[in-house]
């Protein structure tokens with residue numbers, strides 16, 4: 032499905048969607064537990080993949096209007112009756128691959144074309160170091176994967192610059208092992224705040240995991256036991272980034288995002304990025320409300336080492352801002368649903384922007400009247416679709432964004448929200 036987005040303004044108030052990262056972790060943590068209620072979950076294509084995995088391992092997930100009742104598999108998983116299809120979700124594949132290492136038998140994991148081209152090798156290698164069986168069927172470090180155990184824990188050495196999800200996966204599974212897992216990082220850790228999110232969720236489930244001098248550590252023999260049997264998911268700052276970008280570019284009378292409370296999410300840095308670019312933006316942290324209105328923006332230099340999912344949003348902001356925006360430390364953003372560094376450079380160039388791509392860096396030469404409408408390819412990637420749609424709000428003439436159904440991965444009602452805020456969008 033495509034969306035035709037015309038130059039238009041937005042305004043009003045909108046509730047932040049629930050966090051994808053917290054929802055995945057809460058569902059799996061409830062799976063490792065006897066069970067739990069997950070309140071205000073994100074129900075999306077990606078989190079449904081984690082629900083399916085928990086069910087495949089012997090749990091069950093019942094959906095209610097504002098909550099999920101998760102029946103856990105309580106520690107070590109059953110051996111699934113069938114292949115686990117992780118669809119488009121990297122988080123699901125990495126987190127539940129480590130779960131498979133706890134099982135007394137083999138689990139087969141696969142996903143869609145995109146997921147089957149993403150790197151899993153370092154996690155497979157880590158499970159092998161723990162004497163698990165962990166193989167890529169094509170011997171290329173990519174899914175389909177065949178993984179089995181049961182692992183007892185131990186020490187692993189792993190690179191930190193490919194995906195933090197490997198660390199999250201090992202910490203979550205490590206608590207269930209007999210001996211725990213010590214993780215030594217071979218490189219600096221990229222996307223580090225996502226491990227902070229993991230440690231925060233584990234703590235809420237009564238599990239201790241912590242940083243060490245060389246990486247992370249989780250003791251074995253722990254049980255997942257959430258206080259009060261319930262966990263509430265906060266709002267999602269990656270999703271909020273599109274709402275704030277729309278406000279800063281196209282809300283003359285302002286736009287308010289509610290449900291935006293502080294948490295461990297690195298992507299709340301979008302607030303600092305916008306303020307540094309000169310946006311008229313205030314965040315009432317106690318009330319969980321961010322107010323932003325249309326502002327003249329100026330280019331900045333920003334590292335996405337900790338915040339890879341903000342790259343598409345910042346690229347669009349940079350294309351409209353006066354002067355040059357330089358996005359650095361971006362290599363790991365190439366390992367997502369698509370290579371987002373190239374995708375954003377190419378699609379915004381098609382809209383008239385001047386973007387220079389290097390391996391680790393994007394340089395955008397912006398200006399208020401740079402963007403013009405074009406037909407752009409959403410690359411079957413939710414974040415490319417959403418950021419190009421925001422660009423369409425300020426481009427001269429109509430922008431057609433292809434493949435908009437992919438917003439289902441993290442922000443299923445994105446286009447309803449956009450229309451509700453007054454944007455001129457037609458879908459066909």
Ligand SMILES: O=C(O)C1=C[C@@H](OP(=O)(O)O)[C@@H](O)[C@H](O)C1
Nearest residue numbers: 052122194195196222225339340
């Ligand atoms: O753990 C998580 O919830 C995520 C970690 C990040 O991935 P990497 O650690 O692979 O960079 C991020 O890009 C992804 O959207 C969600």
Ligand SMILES: C=C(OP(=O)(O)O)C(=O)O
Nearest residue numbers: 119120121122340367368
């Ligand atoms: C990269 C993302 O997610 P995942 O790694 O779970 O596919 C994302 O949501 O941008």
